[in-house]
Structures are given as structure tokens and as C-alpha cells.
Amino acid sequence: MNLAWKEIKKNKVRFLILGSIIFLVSLLTFIISGLANGLSQDNASLIKDLPNGHFYMNADADETFNLSKIDSSIQEKLLKNQKDAAALSIQMGFLNDEHGKQQSVAFVTSTQSNLFKDVKAGEVLLDRSMEDKGIKVGDTLTNDQFSGQFIVKGFVEQTKFSHAPVAFINIENYKEIYRVEEMQLVFAPGNGDAEEVNGLQSFSKEQFLNTIPSYSAEQLSLNMIVWFLVVISGMLFAIFFYMMNVQKIGLYGILKAIGLKTSELFRMMWVQMIFITVTSLALSIAFSQIFNMIAPEEMPFSLPIETTAQLSIVFLIIGFVGSTLSGIQIRKVEPLHAIQQGEL
Numbered sequence: 001m002n003l004a005w006k007e008i009k010k011n012k013v014r015f016l017i018l019g020s021i022i023f024l025v026s027l028l029t030f031i032i033s034g035l036a037n038g039l040s041q042d043n044a045s046l047i048k049d050l051p052n053g054h055f056y057m058n059a060d061a062d063e064t065f066n067l068s069k070i071d072s073s074i075q076e077k078l079l080k081n082q083k084d085a086a087a088l089s090i091q092m093g094f095l096n097d098e099h100g101k102q103q104s105v106a107f108v109t110s111t112q113s114n115l116f117k118d119v120k121a122g123e124v125l126l127d128r129s130m131e132d133k134g135i136k137v138g139d140t141l142t143n144d145q146f147s148g149q150f151i152v153k154g155f156v157e158q159t160k161f162s163h164a165p166v167a168f169i170n171i172e173n174y175k176e177i178y179r180v181e182e183m184q185l186v187f188a189p190g191n192g193d194a195e196e197v198n199g200l201q202s203f204s205k206e207q208f209l210n211t212i213p214s215y216s217a218e219q220l221s222l223n224m225i226v227w228f229l230v231v232i233s234g235m236l237f238a239i240f241f242y243m244m245n246v247q248k249i250g251l252y253g254i255l256k257a258i259g260l261k262t263s264e265l266f267r268m269m270w271v272q273m274i275f276i277t278v279t280s281l282a283l284s285i286a287f288s289q290i291f292n293m294i295a296p297e298e299m300p301f302s303l304p305i306e307t308t309a310q311l312s313i314v315f316l317i318i319g320f321v322g323s324t325l326s327g328i329q330i331r332k333v334e335p336l337h338a339i340q341q342g343e344l
Contacts, residue, residue, distance in 0.1 A: 008272060011244075015276060018240050022233060022280040026315055029229045030288035033307055036222035038300035043215045046090075046108065046161045047208065050115060053189035055208040059201045063211045066091060069182040074197060079111065081195065082188035086113030089174060089184040090161060095124075095141040095150065103133060103141075106161035109174035115187065117156065117168040124150040127165030128157055145177045162214055230314055237322030241269060245326060262331055266324070273323040274316070281312050 008015050041048065056078060061068035070087065079085050088110035094102045105126070110116035117125050124141060135141070141150040150169065159166040175181060188195070194202035203211065210216045245252075252265060285308055295301040 005271075007268070008275065014240075014244070015272070018236070019276045019280045021236055022276060022315075022319075023284050025229055025233045025236070026281055026311075027284035027287055029226055029233075029311060029315075030284055030303060030308060031291065032222060032229070033226050033311060034288065034292060034301045034303035036219060036226065037302040037304070037307060039218055039222070040215070041158065041302055042160055042163050042300035043218060044161060044209055044212060045158050046106070046166050047205065047212075049159070050187065050205060051189045052191050052205060053187055054194040055203045055205070056186040056188070056194075056197060056200045057184065057203070059199055061201075063201070063203075065184055065208075065211060068184045069180070070184065070186060070200065072182065074199065075183060075186060078186045078188065078195070078197065078200075082186075083190070084114065085186055085188040086115050087111045087183040087186045088116060089178075089180075091174075091178055092162065092164060093143065093167075093177065095143055095167060097133070097135060097141060098139055103130065103135070104164050105130075105167040106164045107174060107177065108161070108166050108168050109171045111171070111183070115189065119153070119168045119170050121170040121172055122148055122151060123153045123170065125154050125156055125168040126152060127159045127167075128155040129160070129165045131155060143177055145179075146173060147176065148173070162212065226311075230311075230318055233315060234318035234322040237273060237319045238326045240326075241273070241323045242326035245269075269323055270320065273319050277316055277319045281315060285312065 055065075056070070057063075057065055057068035058070060075087050079087065088108065091107050092104070093107045094104050096102055108116065109119075112118060119125055126135065135152060137152050137154055139152045141152065143150070150173075156166070156168070169177075186200075194204075196202075255265065256262070288303055288308065292301060292303045
């Protein structure tokens with residue numbers, strides 16, 4: 001411990017440079033992870049906020065929910081057999097406000113359920129982001145495919161689909177707009193195995209999210225960047241400690257000659273790694289959480305403490321692996337040979 005601390009004080013500039021790089025890489029990782037989480041919520045909070053369960057869609061829909069049509073008899077059977085299950089449909093569309101301006105929304109309707117909003121005919125519940133567009137409770141909205149009008153009865157918090165605010169409407173109104181009789185999906189909450197239903201394909205919540213093209217492509221790209229940055233941090237540790245160890249071959253030879261064990265040398269390196277990583281992570285966590293609080297509301301950014309903690313643990317593991325791999329040469333150091341080659 002004392003050796004590790006003395007070396008950090010002696011070579012403070014080197015360790016400061018490494019710490020600064022780890023700070024910047026981890027901060028960038030936290031920011032991108034926050035954007036990935038925020039975009040995930042902005043893209044599919046309607047689905048993500050549901051409890052664990054299974055979605056059922058028509059097997060002929062080729063895993064495309066808006067092409068799915070579930071036969072009414074099969075739907076009734078599922079709703080009867082599955083506790084708290086609900087049939088639902090989702091379609092992108094638009095509403096005209098009182099000034100005639102079109103507002104893009106994701107229309108959602110469902111059978112009676114505690115999982116989705118129950119809306120009467122001629123009424124609509126909107127995501128609260130529509131308030132920013134000047135829409136208020138009591139406003140009258142229209143749709144070109146609907147013969148009547150929608151009265152805004154209230155707003156729901158953070159409920160979006162495909163980056164569009166959700167509009168909950170009555171089943172009969174939905175059927176009139178889209179000229180359909182069948183529902184697209186059935187959702188059954190629960191942690192058990194999915195029921196086998198002839199003609200239907202089942203999906204877990206995560207699997208269903210990945211059938212949404214914009215969601216899967218978006219998350220894959222951002223998560224690849226996050227893990228690429230994590231790998232880069234591991235490489236930085238490996239390169240840094242490798243260069244340090246090469247320069248200290250002579251020192252290691254002398255320390256071994258006076259009886260210091262190889263395990264002690266590794267412990268010294270690990271203490272340095274932990275000190276640099278923890279200090280850098282503490283700063284990057286503080287900055288990222290400050291950014292989380294001051295980020296503009298329009299920016300889809302969400303960085304929960306759980307995600308921050310998970311990434312921090314990954315950084316520590318990567319740092320440990322990188323520094324350990326770079327120190328394998330320490331085991332091979334022969335005291336006499338190293339003293340002859342190295343310099344203090």
C-alpha cells in the first residue's frame with residue numbers, strides 16, 4: 001500500500017494523465033448510456049412500463065404488430081384463460097387541433113383493463129408532452145377518418161410509442177378510424193411460461209420491444225458505442241501499466257532480490273488501478289448526474305443510479321483485467337537479469 005502510494009506521488013503527472021483519460025471516457029459512456037435509456041423511454045415507454053408478461057400476435061404477421069389481426073374467438077379464449085389479460089391495438093396517426101394543425105400521435109385502444117386507460121367514446125387521453133403544443137383539457141380535436149370529435153379529458157405521464165405521444169381512444173372510435181374489427185395484440189401479465197395458442201406467436205416484453213424496428217436499431221447502435229468505450233478503457237489500463245512495468249523492470253528485480261513477493265507487486269499495481277478508477281468514476285458520476293438534472297426537457301436523457309452503478313462495476317472489472325494482463329511480465333522477472341537491464 002505504501003509503495004503504491006509513494007509511486008503515485010512520485011509519478012503524479014503520469015497517473016493524472018491516465019485518470020483524466022479514464023474520467024473523460026467514463027463520462028462519455030455515462031452520457032451515451034443516458035441518451036440510450038432516454039431514447040428507449042421516448043420510443044417505447046408505453047410497452048416498457050407494463051409489468052412482465054407475454055404479447056400474442058398473429059403468427060402470419062411476420063413479427064410485425066401492425067399487420068397482426070387476432071380472431072375474436074381466439075381473443076375471447078385468451079382473455080378468459082389469462083388473468084388480467086387485455087387485447088390492444090396500436091397505430092400511428094394524427095389529430096387536428098383547434099387551429100387545424102396536425103399533431104402526430106400513436107393511437108392506442110384496449111379492452112377493459114387496469115393496464116391501459118379506459119376511455120369513453122368521443123374522448124381522448126394524451127401524453128403530457130402535448131401540453132407543450134398548446135393543447136389543454138377540454139379542447140376539441142378531430143381526425144380526417146373520424147366522423148365525430150375528440151374531447152381532451154386529461155393527460156398521462158411519459159407514455160410514448162415510436163417517439164410519438166400516445167393518444168388513448170375508445171375501441172369503437174379506433175375501429176371507425178382504421179376500418180378494422182380485430183385487435184392486433186393480446187397482453188397477458190405474469191412471469192410464467194406463455195400459453196401455446198394455435199395461430200398465434202408469443203413474445204416476452206423484451207422480445208416484443210425488439211420487433212419494433214426503430215427501437216431495436218436505435219438501441220443496438222447506442223449500446224455498441226457504450227461497450228466500445230468500455231473496451232477502450234480496458235485497453236488504456238493495459239497499455240499504461242505495460243509501459244510502466246517495462247520502465248520498472250530494474251526496480252522489480254531489486255524488490256524481488258530483497259524478498260518482496262510477486263503477489264505484493266501485483267497488489268501494488270491493483271491498488272493504483274483502484275485509486276485511479278474510483279477517483280475518475282466518482283468525478284464522472286457527479287458530472288453525469290448534474291447533467292441528468294440540468295438536461296433540457298426536450299432531450300430524451302435518463303440516467304438512473306442503477307445504470308450508473310452497473311457501468312461503474314464494469315469499469316472496475318475491466319480495469320482490473322487490463323492491469324492484471326499487463327502485469328504478467330512481472331512474474332517472469334529474474335532479479336539478477338532485471339537489475340543488469342533496468343535502471344532505478
